[in-house]
Amino acid sequence: MTKTQDIVEGVLAGNRRSIAKAITIIENNEPEAHGLIAKIYPHTGKAHIIGLTGAGGAGKSTLIEKLVKEYRLRGKTIGVVAVDPTSPFSGGAFLGDRIRMQELCTDRDVFIRSMATRNYAGGIAKATKDAARILDAAGKDIVIVETVGAGQSEVEIIKVAQTIVVVHAPGLGDEIQAIKAGIMEIADIFVVNKADRENANKAVMDIQANLQMNSKDNPWKPPVLKTTALTGEGIPELIEKIEEHTRFLGGSLEGRRDSLRLEAETELVEAIREKVTSSLIEKLKKEGKFDELIHEIMEKKTDPASAAGKLVRKVLSNET
Amino acid sequence: MKKGRKIRVLIAKPGLDSHDRGAKVVARALRDAGMEIIYTGLRQTPEQIAETALQEDVDVIGLSILSGAHKTLFPRIMKLLKEQDLTDVMVFAGGIFPEEDMTEMKKLGIKEIFGPGTPTETIIRYVFDNLPKRS
Numbered sequence: 001m002t003k004t005q006d007i008v009e010g011v012l013a014g015n016r017r018s019i020a021k022a023i024t025i026i027e028n029n030e031p032e033a034h035g036l037i038a039k040i041y042p043h044t045g046k047a048h049i050i051g052l053t054g055a056g057g058a059g060k061s062t063l064i065e066k067l068v069k070e071y072r073l074r075g076k077t078i079g080v081v082a083v084d085p086t087s088p089f090s091g092g093a094f095l096g097d098r099i100r101m102q103e104l105c106t107d108r109d110v111f112i113r114s115m116a117t118r119n120y121a122g123g124i125a126k127a128t129k130d131a132a133r134i135l136d137a138a139g140k141d142i143v144i145v146e147t148v149g150a151g152q153s154e155v156e157i158i159k160v161a162q163t164i165v166v167v168h169a170p171g172l173g174d175e176i177q178a179i180k181a182g183i184m185e186i187a188d189i190f191v192v193n194k195a196d197r198e199n200a201n202k203a204v205m206d207i208q209a210n211l212q213m214n215s216k217d218n219p220w221k222p223p224v225l226k227t228t229a230l231t232g233e234g235i236p237e238l239i240e241k242i243e244e245h246t247r248f249l250g251g252s253l254e255g256r257r258d259s260l261r262l263e264a265e266t267e268l269v270e271a272i273r274e275k276v277t278s279s280l281i282e283k284l285k286k287e288g289k290f291d292e293l294i295h296e297i298m299e300k301k302t303d304p305a306s307a308a309g310k311l312v313r314k315v316l317s318n319e320t
Numbered sequence: 321m322k323k324g325r326k327i328r329v330l331i332a333k334p335g336l337d338s339h340d341r342g343a344k345v346v347a348r349a350l351r352d353a354g355m356e357i358i359y360t361g362l363r364q365t366p367e368q369i370a371e372t373a374l375q376e377d378v379d380v381i382g383l384s385i386l387s388g389a390h391k392t393l394f395p396r397i398m399k400l401l402k403e404q405d406l407t408d409v410m411v412f413a414g415g416i417f418p419e420e421d422m423t424e425m426k427k428l429g430i431k432e433i434f435g436p437g438t439p440t441e442t443i444i445r446y447v448f449d450n451l452p453k454r455s
Contacts, residue, residue: 092351099361
């Protein structure tokens with residue numbers, strides 16, 4: 001497709017319009033999406049992807065703005081993907097993360113895209129990952145993915161990152177409970193923002209105590225840092241820790257190969273799962289088997305799990 | 321509209337006007353109608369608005385201004401959108417404008433102007449009915 005080829009070439013050249021169009025294509029799951037990702041995939045793997053999550057009000061966006069500015073001083077180019085929830089009722093979304101990043105807006109080496117969680121085929125995590133890949137292929141040194149760490153899907157989103165930073169702020173509510181359990185386990189760096197507030201030290205200690213309780217045989221011990229995003233205090237130290245973690249990840253050749261292998265395997269399994277499910281259901285619907293079983297389930301003649309087992313066995317045996 | 325395709329709208333407040341209640345009301349109404357709203361807050365420069373529209377690949381831009389500075393700001397915004405090759409984005413304006421300025425604004429490429437008291441349903445309907453066909 002000429003259009004896709006033009007966009008791919010634009011992305012690889014770092015053209016902002018092409019980047020924007022490419023992200024729209026994968027957001028809308030247009031027919032060109034698959035081909036687009038296939039073409040840019042070989043050009044990915046250079047950017048370091050940082051995930052930033054935490055409860056609303058912790059100051060994530062302000063922190064990101066300061067982080068980006070500091071990275072820019074060090075000569076890095078940045079992509080930011082800011083994810084916000086889609087309303088389950090209206091299907092709409094209010095994407096306001098850019099408000100706090102206004103000063104970055106006209107820096108041509110910073111690309112910011114707001115994404116809503118929508119109801120993506122493959123999940124928002126895949127769409128976010130594809131957006132991060134586009135920014136990676138466009139030559140960005142760092143890609144920051146920002147999400148509110150509120151639900152399970154947000155935990156999935158943040159797993160697209162290589163370094164996961166969890167941001168907390170004192171006075172947001174039940175200190176540690178405000179950090180979802182799933183996030184606690186995958187966080188690489190904790191940040192207590194708004195460190196000028198009086199409960200900051202207590203928040204740090206709470207997190208550290210929790211980490212000790214949960215500590216497994218993880219060779220990387222997640223540090224707990226303090227920042228005041230509004231003034232920029234603690235930002236250089238945060239970048240140092242992110243770089244340290246980057247080095248740690250890239251450290252042993254084996255370690256690097258292992259994590260790349262795990263990533264490839266997880267994605268392949270997920271892609272297979274998605275393709276098999278949609279193709280299978282389509283085939284079953286065509287053969288009328290799907291509706292047949294729906295009726296049996298409704299009449300309580302069978303249960304969903306048994307029905308599924310029956311269908312899958314039938315299909316697999318037909319293939320051999 | 322294709323399945324999965326959402327309408328993306330940039331609601332922007334150019335210039336120094338700090339009255340944003342109207343903009344937020346429209347933003348919320350459009351969101352409740354199923355659109356994705358990128359709201360960038362107060363004191364936007366024309367450069368920021370054009371760049372945001374580019375990066376976010378929006379379908380629609382709503383410019384909210386009540387300060388009277390539209391005669392300076394709107395031409396600059398429309399010029400930048402043209403330079404960025406964003407002429408297929410539908411632009412509408414909301415706020416307070418003298419009757420005699422509206423023809424000029426439409427000549428610049430602002431498709432519709434909504435004054436104070438316009439029901440949000442009117443704006444929602446207008447956006448749905450006038451969505452640009454984008455490639």
